[in-house]
Amino acid sequence: MLISLIRKTVGRLILLADSLFPPEQAASIQDFSRSLTLFQFEACPFCVKVRRAMRRLGIxxxxxxxxxxxxxxxxxxxxxxxxxxxxxxxxxDDGSFQWMYESSDIIQYLETLTPH
Ligand SMILES: N[C@@H](CCC(=O)N[C@@H](CS)C(=O)NCC(=O)O)C(=O)O
Known part of the structure; x- marks a missing residue:
């Protein structure tokens, strides 16, 4: 009960901080974005980290x-x-799916998709 309340509160604080301090957003949205799906929990800090990287990269x-x-x-x-x-x-490209866990691996992969 207490743990669940703490988790919810921390989750809300993470979402608030995310909205108050948005990452710089890239100008263009890349075509390959259409082939990507992020399975996530909204207030999961690792998911927030990945969503911020996506915004920064314009993905x-x-x-x-x-x-x-x-x-x-x-x-x-x-x-x-x-x-x-x-x-x-x-x-x-062949229609099959690759499933990638681990926020750091995901961000590293996303960075390979965008020119920098
Ligand atoms: N090392 C992982 C940690 C991910 C993680 O712990 N995610 C939590 C949600 S915030 C989760 O899915 N927990 C359920 C589980 O691991 O079974 C990463 O960086 O992506």
Missing amino acids: QAELRNALPGTSAAEELIREGGKLQTPCLRIKK
């Missing part, structure tokens, strides 16, 4: 909230292997 991915019990959570467990967020689903 727009579909966001799917994977709260337990949702179809997104079921798909993430079934296809990705576990219910952990963030997880980036990458649609490859």
